[in-house]
Amino acid sequence: MPFKVSRTQITEGVRRKDRRKKRKQSFNPKNPEVDDNSFTSTSAKKLKGDDKQHVPEEATLQYSIIDFALVFSTLSCFVRCSNIIESGGEEKFCNGKVNFKQCSKFGLGFKLVVECERCMPKYILSCQQIGRMYELNRRFIFVMRVLGLGLAGCKKFCGLMDLSSSFLNQSTYDFYINKIHECITIVTEKLFSSAATEEKQLTSLANNMEDTTDVTVSGDGTWKKRGFASLYGVSSLIGFHSGKVLDVIVKCSYCKLCESWKKN
Numbered sequence: 001m002p003f004k005v006s007r008t009q010i011t012e013g014v015r016r017k018d019r020r021k022k023r024k025q026s027f028n029p030k031n032p033e034v035d036d037n038s039f040t041s042t043s044a045k046k047l048k049g050d051d052k053q054h055v056p057e058e059a060t061l062q063y064s065i066i067d068f069a070l071v072f073s074t075l076s077c078f079v080r081c082s083n084i085i086e087s088g089g090e091e092k093f094c095n096g097k098v099n100f101k102q103c104s105k106f107g108l109g110f111k112l113v114v115e116c117e118r119c120m121p122k123y124i125l126s127c128q129q130i131g132r133m134y135e136l137n138r139r140f141i142f143v144m145r146v147l148g149l150g151l152a153g154c155k156k157f158c159g160l161m162d163l164s165s166s167f168l169n170q171s172t173y174d175f176y177i178n179k180i181h182e183c184i185t186i187v188t189e190k191l192f193s194s195a196a197t198e199e200k201q202l203t204s205l206a207n208n209m210e211d212t213t214d215v216t217v218s219g220d221g222t223w224k225k226r227g228f229a230s231l232y233g234v235s236s237l238i239g240f241h242s243g244k245v246l247d248v249i250v251k252c253s254y255c256k257l258c259e260s261w262k263k264n
Helices: 007-012 042-049 068-078 135-146 151-160 170-206 256-263
Strands: 084-087 090-093 098-106 109-116 122-125 217-223 232-239 245-252
Touching (some): 135 151
Antiparallel strands (some): 109 122
16 A cells, blocks of 8 residues: 655655655756856865965966958058158158068967068067967967867868968977977876875874875776777876875877787
């Protein structure tokens, strides 16, 4: 015979045993950025509550996508050259008409040429240069790699957005990738070293010891893609007391050299 529950009993907390209790949803999709309770994942809580690794933000550094011909053709109608020239033994403003053009285009970076009909042209970099490389190209390649896209994805994106007819060749792209890898390696080693030092200190405090190198860790692993057919895997060591990653190693089950030996 089914168990009957009155409305009064429901309000008091008595429920039917054959009916599951509805799980309370802690994530609110309407306000995920302003609601503190929406950060339900462990990784999000760690990133949100960790104030030790503070990275300052540069408010003046930002990029915008503009229509070059539309914007600079309009500016040329309002801008006049302000260089001082000598005319008839007197110094006065040039007041010549100014045109804007592009030159030395390399990937997404270029030099802006400010041409005056009376003066020598001036050159302005479209973005900061690191050595001989445009910083915008490095940032763009890094973001595309984070999204899982390579050189073909960069070229397709630039082509669809009419940003560049040809982004970069393969050798230049590999050079950028190597530089990005060097920077990431340096930052990763510093973070791992800091996490290991913190884990040793917490272990010493927990065991009432002055200094120790014996720490308790847990292991975790993942693959490049879902399923068990991925050729690339990642293993990590996580500190017991700090909960931070102490080391990471990437392994691959495919070897190009071994494949060549098998064919020969």
